[in-house]
Amino acid sequence: MNQPILAKTISIQGHNGDWINAYIATPLNETMNGSVVVNHHMPGWDEGSKEITRKFATYGYTAICPNLHHREGPDLAPDDAAAAARAIGGVPDERYLGDCKGAIEYLRNQPQSNGKVAVIGYCSGGRQAYLAACNLDINAAVPCYPGLVTGQLPPNFSLKHMKPIIDQTQNISCPILGLFGKEDANPSQEHVAEIEAELKKYSKTYEFHSYDNAGHAFFATDRVSYRPEAAIDGWRKIFEFFDRTLK
Amino acid sequence: MCSYKTEIVTLSGSMKANSAWTKLSQANIYLDHPFDAPYSHTLNIDFIDANKSYGNRVAVELNTNDARELIEKIQKLLDSEAPSSRKD
Numbered sequence: 453m454n455q456p457i458l459a460k461t462i463s464i465q466g467h468n469g470d471w472i473n474a475y476i477a478t479p480l481n482e483t484m485n486g487s488v489v490v491n492h493h494m495p496g497w498d499e500g501s502k503e504i505t506r507k508f509a510t511y512g513y514t515a516i517c518p519n520l521h522h523r524e525g526p527d528l529a530p531d532d533a534a535a536a537a538r539a540i541g542g543v544p545d546e547r548y549l550g551d552c553k554g555a556i557e558y559l560r561n562q563p564q565s566n567g568k569v570a571v572i573g574y575c576s577g578g579r580q581a582y583l584a585a586c587n588l589d590i591n592a593a594v595p596c597y598p599g600l601v602t603g604q605l606p607p608n609f610s611l612k613h614m615k616p617i618i619d620q621t622q623n624i625s626c627p628i629l630g631l632f633g634k635e636d637a638n639p640s641q642e643h644v645a646e647i648e649a650e651l652k653k654y655s656k657t658y659e660f661h662s663y664d665n666a667g668h669a670f671f672a673t674d675r676v677s678y679r680p681e682a683a684i685d686g687w688r689k690i691f692e693f694f695d696r697t698l699k
Numbered sequence: 700m701c702s703y704k705t706e707i708v709t710l711s712g713s714m715k716a717n718s719a720w721t722k723l724s725q726a727n728i729y730l731d732h733p734f735d736a737p738y739s740h741t742l743n744i745d746f747i748d749a750n751k752s753y754g755n756r757v758a759v760e761l762n763t764n765d766a767r768e769l770i771e772k773i774q775k776l777l778d779s780e781a782p783s784s785r786k787d
Binding site: 524529530539667668675677 | 732738
């Protein structure tokens with residue numbers, strides 16, 4: 453946690469070969485290290501997401517946070533780009549997977565990379581982390597309170613690109629660490645049980661933790677949903693998991 | 700939770716964005732996490748001109764109780780006092 457780091461914004465090639473912005477934080481050491489793709493939450497490529505990215509670097513992992521709303525306006529403020537993304541029905545899964553794949557390739561091509569990459573995400577980014585585990589060549593995935601991995605779409609659902617992805621579970625090829633708040637409604641504890649049942653059905657490697665007195669977005673230090681006890685233990689679980697999967 | 704649900708309303712009017720008046724053509728309404736307001740969930744409205752960038756939107760994030768009161772007051776005004784909008 454005391455690594456000196458370098459953090460900056462770069463361009464990477466994502467879906468369809470498009471160039472998109474990404475925030476990268478690199479530990480300034482001479483050792484080979486694992487890497488992490490950070491999926492930002494639905495409110496956008498914001499300060500909190502970049503803070504999380506830097507935190508991984510201080511623990512010795514190269515971390516990158518692609519701007520998944522880049523195409524909605526590369527020069528827009530994160531909240532405006534998020535509003536634009538919502539208006540078009542959210543980020544299409546295919547586009548996300550292309551952008552994430554680009555980020556993974558970028559990380560594996562870094563001279564310090566040991567070749568191992570995890571994907572972590574929060575909120576809608578948690579769902580995307582699960583999606584990445586189902587579709588991409590990665591070494592670990594951490595979906596944090598992922599909405600709509602399972603469950604029913606509500607009537608008149610307007611985010612046309614968001615749909616349950618539980619039926620892709622059999623394709624998962626890496627260990628999963630799932631972190632949830634017991635007071636969350638999406639994912640609810642019933643949703644968590646459904647995901648766990650599906651992972652068990654296909655004999656996938658996973659560990660789930662659901663926290664008391666925590667709901668959605670308990671990691672977000674700049675929101676009223678922040679729950680220090682859950683977040684502190686959650687961070688510990690994440691770094692223990694990465695010790696096993698990325699080193 | 701993330702609600703993911705957005706209601707879109709076509710509008711005709713004006714709004715003041717970035718210190719200048721501009722056309723208003725649409726409102727995107729959703730109940731979800733705010734970007735700035737200190738609540739877990741708020742009633743969020745993005746007033747936009749569909750021909751312009753989202754950087755020109757006028758955004759509000761309302762406490763849900765306040766939103767209900769606002770709706771009630773608007774409804775009351777419209778029912779009791781407002782003449783219908785005309786262009787002449």
